[in-house]
Amino acid sequence: MAGSKKIPRPSGRISRGKAIAAAVVLLVVAVPTLNGFFGSFERTTGGEVAVVRNGGMLDNNKIRQIIDPGSGMTWIGWWSHVHKYPAQQRFYTITSDSGRGERAGVDVVTVPSSDGVNMGIEGTLYFNLNLDHATLRRFDDRFGTRKFTGADGKTRYAYDGDGGWSGFLDQIVRPVIENDLRTQINSFRCAELVSSCALVQNNAGGKQQQTSLKVQSNNANIAKVQNAINTSLEQDLQQTLGLPFLTNLHFNLARITLPEQVQQAVDSAQAAFAKVTESQAQVAQARAEAEANRARQEGYNKCPTCADIEKLKALPKGITVYAPGSDRVALPTR
Template identity: 60%
Template sequence: MATPHSRSSVRFEPRRVLPITGAVLAGAVVLIVGLTAVIGGFDKTAGGEVGVVRNGGWFDNNRVRQVISPASGLTWTGTYSTTHRYPAQQRFYTITSDTKRGDRTGVDVVNTPSSDGVEMGIEGTIYFTLNLDPDTLKVFDTKFGTRQFRGVDGELRYAYDGDEGWSTFLDAIVRPVIDNDLRIQINSFRCAELVSSCALVQNGAQRTGTPAPANPDTGGQTNNTNIAKVQEAVNSSLPKDLAEMLGGTFFEGIKFNLARVTLPQTVQDAVNKAQAAYAQVSEAQARVAQAKAEAEANKTRQQGYDACSACAQIDIIKALPPGVTTYAPGAGATVPLK
């Protein structure tokens, strides 16, 4: 018969299990973190974007590591690195009074004076492409991708924060250069040289009692030529000014399309009144010409009646209303009409 001391037994000792469990959990956490870091170290770009990768490891610096070309395959970018994505295709920036089309919310028009002091509204679109040269992109990201810009809505955004971030960057950095170029070019023309109807108001203000012509020549063809000159001048100066102000040739294929030149509402109201006045003058002159023509016709007709008294009676009979059966010219004479 076995004694209690001779039986074999397995004892459960929790002090030994806890260290093993902790080691397993710690190893699992390290493995998950490692796998996450490795998997997150790969990145790629879509067809319309380019990526500028910056180091971001625990013991690494934050310098630019590499540039990922548009529509790339899966690319190793290093653990904990960050990718700043910028548009790689042609983009445009629209300045317009149409609240649904502009890059800024609400009405957005560049207001600048002409050489004769008339405030004019300029609407247009600038087309451009970001320079995709890797070295240029690295400089661009260092200058503009490492700080935030405040939008017209008061929010701070990075240039790589999607379309809103890109538009905010353009508003803060590129828009002032556009405004300055337009101001310089518009200031070299008089109002009437760009908007023909402006001559209606200015001519009226300069006249001293001299009647206005019924159909003033406002030089529409000349205006179109001058607007084309403004557009060409901006296309010539804007790339240079952007490169100088931004500190590098960061944009290519820059082209400005001047869509419309408008007048302030007060000036436009005056133009509308002047056009209405010219219309009234034209109408009055037409009535005068008609009266003169009728007087000449009556004079010629009377001369004919003097030479042929019977002709006068014939015209009178023709002018009688329908239904009259007898015509009595006077002195007891009657003429049956039927």
């Protein structure tokens, strides 16, 4: 019909722009949803325990649950955060052996003895993290929400692997260990812990002199220090941390060393005493030989014939003529 308008037919196709927009919306919604779903399951190995915190877009950040060591696959909720901590026995080592301690390089606690000698302490603290659920919640609230500086200078959370855990121990536990060592070592004299320290002594003028102090066994005193630390360390850590977060504590005192200058003085004193001992041995030997010669001569005086017999024994082999009482000795000729 002339002059009439055509009615547009509905198209079964979606415009390209609408298709792209729909795909973008789908990706924005689907990808986080899938990630949230597949990330909503967690499990732990036999050597770790997990503290789970809420983390949804509309959720709070409170602790949701605790996953015990060696668990199966566990639902932890959408977009939750998991803080994993060590569940097995751990240790904190202080040693002069570079690379073995918790700190880089030489790592020794230096504390003074009661007579003012700085002594290097090496040892290892063994402990377990308290796995009680209520205690773990308090631990994560107090130490799992802040970062600690590691030996490499980087800051990490306590649950960020070995680096984060070592940083926590280094900043929180290490000062308590040092304080306990300082308290216990300061109740003993240097020679009571290191026997060789008795060879030297600081006088008022600051010079080192040899002393006649008796070198004594120090194993019993070292055991006293170790036992005292094991008694006080658990109480001090609980008081410092607020709760018994660490249990089964045992400190093994491995070695006590002297400062380099003091050790050099000890070595010099030992070398000097060795020379004195050598000289005394030589004097004793000379005295013994003189005494033997004196006794021998007295015997000869009482028995002249015995002296002649000794002279005959001392003659070289091959003698043909010998006249006792004179200096004439005839040797064989060719």
